[in-house]
Amino acid sequence: MDIQNLRIQIERIDTLPTIPKVLRKLLKIIENPRASMTEISEFVSSDPVLTSRVLKVVNSPVYGFPGRISSVSQALILLGLNVVRGMLLGVSVFEVMEKAMNGLWRHSLGCAVAARVIAKKKGIKEPEEVSIAALLHDIGKVALSLKFPEDYKIIIDNTDKQSLFIFESEKNFFSVNHSDAGSWIAQRWNFPRNLIEAIEYHHKPHLSKTVPLNAAIVHFSDVLVRGLGFGFAGDHFVPPVNPASFQLIGLSDGDLKDVITELEDLLEDGDPLSPEE
Amino acid sequence: MPKVSVESLKVGMKLSKPIVNDTGMVLLGAGTELTQSAIERLSAMNIAAVHVEGPSSPLMSREKLLSDLDARFRKTENEPHMSDLKRLIKEHIEELFK
Numbered sequence: 001m002d003i004q005n006l007r008i009q010i011e012r013i014d015t016l017p018t019i020p021k022v023l024r025k026l027l028k029i030i031e032n033p034r035a036s037m038t039e040i041s042e043f044v045s046s047d048p049v050l051t052s053r054v055l056k057v058v059n060s061p062v063y064g065f066p067g068r069i070s071s072v073s074q075a076l077i078l079l080g081l082n083v084v085r086g087m088l089l090g091v092s093v094f095e096v097m098e099k100a101m102n103g104l105w106r107h108s109l110g111c112a113v114a115a116r117v118i119a120k121k122k123g124i125k126e127p128e129e130v131s132i133a134a135l136l137h138d139i140g141k142v143a144l145s146l147k148f149p150e151d152y153k154i155i156i157d158n159t160d161k162q163s164l165f166i167f168e169s170e171k172n173f174f175s176v177n178h179s180d181a182g183s184w185i186a187q188r189w190n191f192p193r194n195l196i197e198a199i200e201y202h203h204k205p206h207l208s209k210t211v212p213l214n215a216a217i218v219h220f221s222d223v224l225v226r227g228l229g230f231g232f233a234g235d236h237f238v239p240p241v242n243p244a245s246f247q248l249i250g251l252s253d254g255d256l257k258d259v260i261t262e263l264e265d266l267l268e269d270g271d272p273l274s275p276e277e
Numbered sequence: 278m279p280k281v282s283v284e285s286l287k288v289g290m291k292l293s294k295p296i297v298n299d300t301g302m303v304l305l306g307a308g309t310e311l312t313q314s315a316i317e318r319l320s321a322m323n324i325a326a327v328h329v330e331g332p333s334s335p336l337m338s339r340e341k342l343l344s345d346l347d348a349r350f351r352k353t354e355n356e357p358h359m360s361d362l363k364r365l366i367k368e369h370i371e372e373l374f375k
Contacts, residue, residue, distance in 0.1 A: 070302075226349065227366050229349060237350075238353055239353065240357075256365050257369070
């Protein structure tokens, strides 16, 4: 399949019958960049499962407002529209993510927490935005495996048998990888430019023009979380960190130790969406 | 602060983190000493595990954690900064067993 055709297929993912109804409705709202806070808040509040997931996530260590947010409208005010749009997508693709790849949600959640911890350490103004980008960085894996479930099984199998990185195996098969697919779908859904770039360049953060530091943090969070062995992202190896991006973030050994300790402490709290929590 | 399953809670253990329900309401605060009736209530509420005070003991052995770490970094430990990152994670694992 040529790349243009592949892109069209990925962009039409919201018409797949395997997409949960609530996610399809949500995508319609999220796609519209002019959707108001009230519209989003009313939509979420009309669905008790979604409301409970949103409240669990915003009150979890992923966001740093533990136990303080009691309504969806309050979450919107505290976190802002873009962050809530991203988070809604994150919590709604959660089930799909787990089906696509067992452990991908934990990996994504780990990256979101790591990115927030690092962003705060770097004094970035909106750490939540970086955290959302990290939560969604592997959305392309979900898209590819939803659209091409049989092919994606072969890709995962090849990754394992040939000891590859998942992005190598995807590229061998489709001639693009999940960061391309993630970028297509993020553009299709009218995500903000910052978020698209962080998703698109999470393996090549030095190419990001608009948000090089955010992209570098998402990239490094991915490396770090895999280094710690938290969750599963499709392969068994820690990918190399981009040296320029690592230097751009500029964490000393001491900073890194702090990040690892804080991250482990937060992740020990468990997954806000796992059924037994 | 270890996380302990509700079945293995014992009377007298102290919560190190509050127990919060779906709506964010605190049911039991941090520092609460568990009584038999509190433990029964927790199991009736379908809560799986809670944080209690005391030293945390890792779920896997030191050897297993370190050999998994070696396996994960096998392909990239000679790339720039990767051996440093691996060393820091190794130090972190060793801290857990002190």
